[in-house]
Amino acid sequence: MxxxxxxxxxxxxxxxxxxxxxxxxxxxxxxxxxxxxxxxxxxxxxxxxxxxxxxxxxxxxxxxxxxxxxxxxxxxxxxxxxxxxxxxxxxxxxxxxxxxxxxxxxxFMVDQNKIPFPEVFKAPPAYNLIINDGYPDTRLAPVELLVREYRRFANYHFLPKYLTYGPEQGSENLRIELARFLADTRGLNISPEHILITKGAQMAIYLTAEILITKNDTVIAGDPGFLGANDIFKHAGANLELVPVDEYGMDMDAVEEICKRKKVKLIYVIPHHHRPTTVTLSSERRMRLLELATRYRFAIVEDDYDYDYHYSSSPILPLASLDYCGSVIYIGSFSKTIAPGIRIGFMISPKNLIIQATRLRKLIDRQGEQLLEEAMANLLKNGDIGRHLKKSNKIYHERRDMFCQLLQKNLEGLVEFNVPDGGFAVWMKYLNGIKPQDVAEKALSAGLSISNGTAYFDDENYQHHYIRAGFASLTPKEMEDAIEILARVVKKLNGL
Amino acid sequence: MxxxxxxxxxxxxxxxxxxxxxxxxxxxxxxxxxxxxxxxxxxxxxxxxxxxxxxxxxxxxxxxxxxxxxxxxxxxxxxxxxxxxxxxxxxxxxxxxxxxxxxxxxxFMVDQNKIPFPEVFKAPPAYNLIINDGYPDTRLAPVELLVREYRRFANYHFLPKYLTYGPEQGSENLRIELARFLADTRGLNISPEHILITKGAQMAIYLTAEILITKNDTVIAGDPGFLGANDIFKHAGANLELVPVDEYGMDMDAVEEICKRKKVKLIYVIPHHHRPTTVTLSSERRMRLLELATRYRFAIVEDDYDYDYHYSSSPILPLASLDYCGSVIYIGSFSKTIAPGIRIGFMISPKNLIIQATRLRKLIDRQGEQLLEEAMANLLKNGDIGRHLKKSNKIYHERRDMFCQLLQKNLEGLVEFNVPDGGFAVWMKYLNGIKPQDVAEKALSAGLSISNGTAYFDDENYQHHYIRAGFASLTPKEMEDAIEILARVVKKLNGL
Missing domain, CATH: 1.10.10.10 (Winged helix-like DNA-binding domain superfamily/Winged helix DNA-binding domain)
Incomplete structure (x- = not known):
């Protein structure tokens, strides 16, 4: 042509x-x-x-x-x-x-060590059974309801409002409903202006760290702990001080020791079901922590992502609900309440910090997904989230009990664990010197994905025998199959 | 009780x-x-x-x-x-x-100047006509199609895949479809591994700046320019050098002047419809810019958010399509192609930078909205996005013509402007010393929201007479009503 x-x-x-x-x-x-x-x-x-x-x-x-x-x-x-x-x-x-x-x-040159923490996502083989690190079951997520809300908004009259630029602090409707929800469930006495809607708890931690930390500031975190947060603090330039975590949570004597030696900028604490060990910070230590924060003037970053899932006892109210002087930044997320793929989290603090965090958020990605935020506001308002929590708490409670019973029955003498009082995972130790890496490798070839024990301790080379074993995403049938494989693998490694 | x-x-x-x-x-x-x-x-x-x-x-x-x-x-x-x-x-x-x-x-102390750029979102009164800064018409956005895709995914079998943790770099399906789309429309010869899916162009600029810039690095941008990007570079610690923008785009002589004086780290350029002035960087200057980048070894951040909307001439192919040595970071967004509320953007660069940006992205918010990304991948794949662009280009073309005719007819001798060859706005000057602030204020009380002229020049106190007047979101009827009010206000300020 x-x-x-x-x-x-x-x-x-x-x-x-x-x-x-x-x-x-x-x-x-x-x-x-x-x-x-x-x-x-x-x-x-x-x-x-x-x-x-x-x-x-x-x-x-x-x-x-x-x-x-x-x-x-x-x-x-x-x-x-x-x-x-x-x-x-x-x-x-x-x-x-x-x-x-x-x-x-x-x-031009790109410093490959600027962000030294490598991306890690690897999709497991599709045919595998998965004992994950402790996530909610996405199959229970109220996605039908979300889509119903989306449909409501896919309407000529709503679009000019919700598909254009909107408030950097997040949907006002969602902040109103969330303030109500947090008052009802956590005794938090806040108003919408104290809330910044983020993309998951992750962004809340990032914003807090970037605003508060200047180079070489001291940050305290638990060991073992949530390395996803530690990486953020390190990236912000902090020197991390790690304190041991025992059955009552972070060791407050160790915290005070550090405060006496040096100026501490902030402490990162997961008060319910500490990740990874699932222990809950005791009431005495909570009181002690608030006192220490007041005395030594440091910030408490309270990551309470797991508050909504308790099976045995009532949750302890957040530190933030007792904080009358502004020491606590309270962080939570719907990513755990509903599904990791629903990227809505929040941070709560006095307004001087929320203003700075909102400005940084605007620089980073301008705003959240307004349609998703509005849909979530409606689900909170009409009680759908409450009903979902009630229903899924019951299911996860049963799954926890069944999972622990199966572990007990099939792996007696081979593993050690405590029954967690909530959340999605059991912190479990392989006995007789069996290594998590070996179990994970053998299990994978038998069709089961399970943690290899990395990403729990700040020293990645530390040889330990623990893993998090998530029970929440497994149906009874899947659970039986998964633990059967696990038992077979562990027994073989024990020479049984 | x-x-x-x-x-x-x-x-x-x-x-x-x-x-x-x-x-x-x-x-x-x-x-x-x-x-x-x-x-x-x-x-x-x-x-x-x-x-x-x-x-x-x-x-x-x-x-x-x-x-x-x-x-x-x-x-x-x-x-x-x-x-x-x-x-x-x-x-x-x-x-x-x-x-x-x-x-x-x-x-504890929060430095209120850590992020000095204040949040600015203010919703205009609901009863107002709006001449915005140049956004697509959200009423044309294919939201019904998006919801259709969501429904497809709200299926038991998809949920475990798309509602859990996923790839930090963004949906693989979306990156495959996007590589194809960018090859077809822009002559970009890339594969999915060169793409990072972000939340709008904003996050792509943020990630690039945070990775590449260290304190006191020199960054070149146009003046007037996009202050949303300038703020990011300042936050990353850059010293901004501003060069004038004329009818062929950024002044490359001025760029070379700076390169001779000092080491330049990166240049930020909007090659199509420079924001705010709507000029397109000429072919000669594009060639010159690539040569300068190669000679002085700086990075080019090519923000091509407006590529998809051309009414008069073919768009010029991106710098990135001619870049065989890795000088260019190419940034684009569906926020402008579809609606600002659809927060999907992308950055394209050689892999060494994409790896670093992906790691930082993971620290910030872990991952994007997988359901939205998968839905967008399907819309690209089955041609819905292509059809949407074709349809909306035609509509915006007509709206541009009508808007310019109405301006000509109703405000002759009172304003000055060139017909833009694409995009969503006209760069317009009020003649006779009329101030944009005065027009905006009087217009607002007459029921019309219109730019007051801020956020175009880096020196916010610089007194000028320009505004961006967005035509794309106005139907013919709204346009007539809006310009009638505008004409009335401007005439009155002119004493007519």
Whole structure:
């Protein structure tokens, strides 16, 4: 097919001269492959007629293309797309780059240690049974209800409001409903202005760290602990001080020891079902922690992601509910309440911090998903979230009991664990020196994904025998199958 | 109603001693208001019977409550909820705090200048006509199609995959479809591994800046320009060097001047419809910019958010499509293609930078909305996005023409503007020294929201007479009404 140039569009009202519009259009066609190297271009007279422009304009366009090496001209033959298309990069500088292929590396330096924490997501093989690290069962998530709410918003009259730019602090409706929900469930006496809606608890921790921490500030966290938070604090420039976690939570004597030695900026604490060990911070230690924060003037970052799931006892009310002086930043998430894929979390603090966090949030991603936030506000308002929690608490309670019984029955003498009072996982120790890595590897080839014990201790090389075994995402049948495989593997490693 | 304690739950398998479980449960009830100050608690014998525990356990629980000052005991009368409930904060330190109310300020210092850029979102009055800064019309967004895709995923078999943790780099399906889409529309020769899915272009700029910039690095941007990006570079510690923008885009002589004086780390450029002035960077300047980047080894951040909307001429292919040495980071967004509320953007670069950006992204918010990303992948795959672009390009083209004609007709001699070749807004100057602030103020009281001219120039105090007037979100009727009000206001300010 002969190229006629009829697809070139011209607008004489534009600031760009017409000859350049034509040249750029032809370059586009060459780059898109519409015009192949070596193919003929129409004569200037013909193209001028096609495009209703003066012939001189076409000559100027062709001159431009020739100057940029996009075309070759041969006297008495005409003008042709160049066989060697222009490479705008001087070849001697990047000798190794291949024309036309996307470069392997940037031309400028990128510090590969700027963020040293590697991405880790690997999807497990689809045919596998999974004992995960302790997540809710996504199959129980009220997605039908979410979609119902989306449908409600997919309405001509709502769209101008919820599909455009909105409040950086998050949906006002959601903050109103959340303040009510947190008052009812946690005794928090806050108003919507104290809430910033984030993408999961992760973003709340990130914002807090970036605002509060300056280089070499001391941050205290538990060991073992949640490395996803530790990485954020390290990235913000903090020196981490780790304190042991026992059956009552973080060791407050150790915390006070550190406070006496140096100025502490903040402490990161998971008061319910400490991740990974599932212990709950005792009431005495909570009181002690608040006193220490007041005495030594540090911030408490209270990550209470697991508050909504208790099977045995009432949850202890958050530190934030007892905090009358503004020591506590309270963080929570619907990612655990509903599903990890629902990326709605929140941070709660006095307004001077919320303002700074909101501004940073605006720099990072402008705002959250308004439709999702509005849908969640409605689900909270009409009680759907409450009903979901009630229903899923019952199911997870049963699953916890069954999981612990199965462990007891099938792995007696081979593992050690305490029954957790809530949450989604059991903190379990392999006895007789069996290594989690070995179990994970053997289990995988038998069709079961299970933790290999990494990402619990800050020293990744520390050899221990613990894993988190999530029970919440397994139906009774899956649980039986999974523990049967696990028992077989562990017994074999024990020489049984 | 007498409090019997029957709602207290106990689990003997727990790590927490039973007496503490009981004490904590009672504290929770006090805090929730189930137990009022001064109300009687059941005797230890009675409560022991109710809860099936030894009486000593109840005595220990009450001792704990007394020690923590939650209860008072009166000999021969019994045990009562304390009238003055414990305030865990020593009063002398925070004399101004009121017990029970949420604190006004944090107890620790928060630097209010850490992020100096204030949040700005203000919803306009609902009854107003709006000439916005140039956004797509959300009423045209294919939300019905999005909801259709959501429904498809709200299926038992998909949920375990898409509602749990997923790839930090973004949906693989979306990256595959996007690579195809970008090859078709922009001549970009990339594969999915070169793409990071972000929350809007904003997050892509943030990640790039945080990874590449160290304190006092020089960054070049246009003036006037997009202050949302400038704020990010300043926050990352950059020294901004501003270069003028004329009718062919950023002044490359000025860029080279700076390069000769000092080491430049990166340049931020909006090649199509520069924000705010709507000019397109000419082909010669594009070539020149790539050459300068290669010679002076700086990074080009190419924010091409407006590529998909051209009404008069073909778009010029991205710098990234001509970049064989890895100088260019290409940034785009569906927030402009579809609606600002759809927070999906992307950055494209060689893998060494994508790896770092992905790791930082994981620290910030773990991952994007998988359901939304999968839905968008399907819309790209089955051509819905292509059809939407075709349809909306036609509509916006007509709206641009009509808007410019109305301006011409109603405000001749009072404003000056060029017809933009694409995008969503006209860059318009009020003549005769009329100030944008005055127009905006008077227009607002007449029922029209319109830009007051801030947020275009880096020096916010610079007195100029320009605004961006968005035509894309206005129907013909709304447009007529809006420009009628505008004309009335501007004429009055001109004394006509």
């Amino acid at each position: 002969t190229y006629t140039g009829s697809l070139l569009s011209i607008d004489k009202n534009l600031q760009i001269p017409v000859y350049l519009q034509i040249a750029n259009g032809i370059i586009a066609h060459i780059r898109q492959g519409v015009l192949k190297p070596g193919s003929a271009l129409p004569g200037s007279r013909i193209l001028a007629t096609t495009l209703y422009v003066h012939r001189k304009t076409i000559v100027a366009a062709y001159d431009e293309l020739y100057a940029q090496s996009w075309v070759d001209t041969f006297p008495r033959k005409g003008i042709f797309v160049a066989k060697n298309l222009p490479d705008v990069t001087p070849r001697n500088i990047v000798a190794d780059s291949k024309t036309g292929s996307y470069p392997e590396k940037t031309f | 007498t409090y019997t304690g029957s709602l207290l739950s106990i689990d003997k398998n727990l790590q927490i001693p039973v007496y503490l479980q009981i004490a904590n449960g009672i504290i929770a009830h006090i805090r929730q208001g189930v137990l009022k100050p001064g109300s009687a608690l059941p005797g230890s014998r009675i409560l022991a019977t109710t809860l099936y525990v030894h009486r000593k356990t109840i005595v220990a629980a009450y001792d704990e409550l007394y020690a923590q000052s939650w209860v008072d005991t009166f000999p021969r009368k019994g045990i009562f909820v304390a009238k003055n409930l414990p305030d865990v904060t020593p009063r002398n330190i925070v004399a101004d705090s009121k017990t029970g109310s949420y604190p006004e300020k944090t107890f």
